[in-house]
Amino acid sequence: MEEIKQQTVVRPETMERITSSALAEKFISEQVEKIRAKVGEKKVLLALSGGVDSSVVAALLIKAIGKQLICVHVNHGLMRKDESEGVIKLFRDGLDANLIYVDATERFLGRLVDVSDPEQKRKIIGDEFIRVFEEEAAKIRGISFLAQGTIYPDIIESKGVKAHHNVGGLPDDVEFEGLVEPLELLYKDEVRVVGRALGLPSSMVDRQPFPGPGLGVRCLGAITRDRLNALREADAILREEFDICGLSKTVWQYFIAVPDVKSVGVKDGKRYEGWFAVIRAVNTVDAMTATIEEIPYSVLNKITSRIVSEVEGINRVVYDLTPKPTGTIEWE
Numbered sequence: 001m002e003e004i005k006q007q008t009v010v011r012p013e014t015m016e017r018i019t020s021s022a023l024a025e026k027f028i029s030e031q032v033e034k035i036r037a038k039v040g041e042k043k044v045l046l047a048l049s050g051g052v053d054s055s056v057v058a059a060l061l062i063k064a065i066g067k068q069l070i071c072v073h074v075n076h077g078l079m080r081k082d083e084s085e086g087v088i089k090l091f092r093d094g095l096d097a098n099l100i101y102v103d104a105t106e107r108f109l110g111r112l113v114d115v116s117d118p119e120q121k122r123k124i125i126g127d128e129f130i131r132v133f134e135e136e137a138a139k140i141r142g143i144s145f146l147a148q149g150t151i152y153p154d155i156i157e158s159k160g161v162k163a164h165h166n167v168g169g170l171p172d173d174v175e176f177e178g179l180v181e182p183l184e185l186l187y188k189d190e191v192r193v194v195g196r197a198l199g200l201p202s203s204m205v206d207r208q209p210f211p212g213p214g215l216g217v218r219c220l221g222a223i224t225r226d227r228l229n230a231l232r233e234a235d236a237i238l239r240e241e242f243d244i245c246g247l248s249k250t251v252w253q254y255f256i257a258v259p260d261v262k263s264v265g266v267k268d269g270k271r272y273e274g275w276f277a278v279i280r281a282v283n284t285v286d287a288m289t290a291t292i293e294e295i296p297y298s299v300l301n302k303i304t305s306r307i308v309s310e311v312e313g314i315n316r317v318v319y320d321l322t323p324k325p326t327g328t329i330e331w332e
């Protein structure tokens with residue numbers, strides 16, 4: 001892979017910001033031409049996480065080369081509720097994509113047993129992702145190109161507080177002729193405009209950010225299946241209630257974290273020891289700093305009563321009021 005590693009890409013100062021569907025259409029037709037010229041009749045492989053960037057790349061490549069694009073969606077078992085199903089529905093059923101679905105839950109959770117260090121967890125998830133992806137790539141014959149959802153901030157961003165960023169670097173053992181990175185000069189807002197122009201639904205294009213290691217960095221400490229399930233269910237309730245009250249349209253990022261701590265509680269007249277769910281709801285421009293959303297008390301109240309009554313293992317809900325700094329957005 002060394003020879004095709006990325007060279008420094010610089011966005012020309014004259015490049016117009018893509019802010020309208022007309023500009024997006026122009027970008028799309030230019031890219032479709034470029035992709036066709038580069039790829040010809042050959043096959044392209046893409047790791048499709050279902051995030052905004054990889055989804056927009058997938059839609060663009062499907063438009064350009066149809067079934068010559070092979071998408072691999074790896075479910076690492078740390079996805080939000082119904083997330084992988086949504087990817088399959090949109091891309092396989094809706095866009096007729098050539099999509100390989102790999103449920104690697106057991107492999108990932110197996111490797112994460114008893115691992116409590118956050119950086120170690122991230123590393124394992126990243127490594128395992130590459131392994132699964134390489135194995136899938138090795139099964140498919142005649143892949144010439146690897147597509148990636150790299151966007152401009154990925155290129156310019158300096159290393160930060162955590163070993164961040166997208167799970168899944170470049171696989172080492174698979175030989176590709178080159179990379180296809182059609183969004184590499186775009187900022188996130190432009191990627192969304194392009195996604196919309198490609199016909200992707202708002203539920204996909206306007207998604208809040210979701211870390212590559214997924215719920216792994218929100219199921220704090222060593223991940224166990226029961227606490228991970230509790231987190232997933234509580235998170236689904238939070239998202240549902242934010243949709244109902246409209247906060248999902250205004251809040252930048254919101255989610256549940258579940259620390260590995262139990263407290264004493266009471267349920268149905270009996271002692272009930274359980275974990276607590278932490279609500280995090282932040283606003284930010286660039287994720288470098290963040291402020292806390294003021295959630296109406298009635299909404300907090302409804303979310304709390306639903307979580308403690310519907311989610312097995314959780315007996316308390318707390319609201320994290322800490323801005324960034326000092327709290328990072330994620331708890332790990």
Ligand code: XMP
Nearest residue numbers: 163164165166209211212213287328329330
């Ligand atoms: P922090 O927690 O550093 O997060 O304030 C800033 C933004 O980055 C997201 N984030 C990640 N994204 N891989 C990712 O792709 C990661 O490991 C990761 N960790 C944090 C976080 O959700 C927030 O939007």
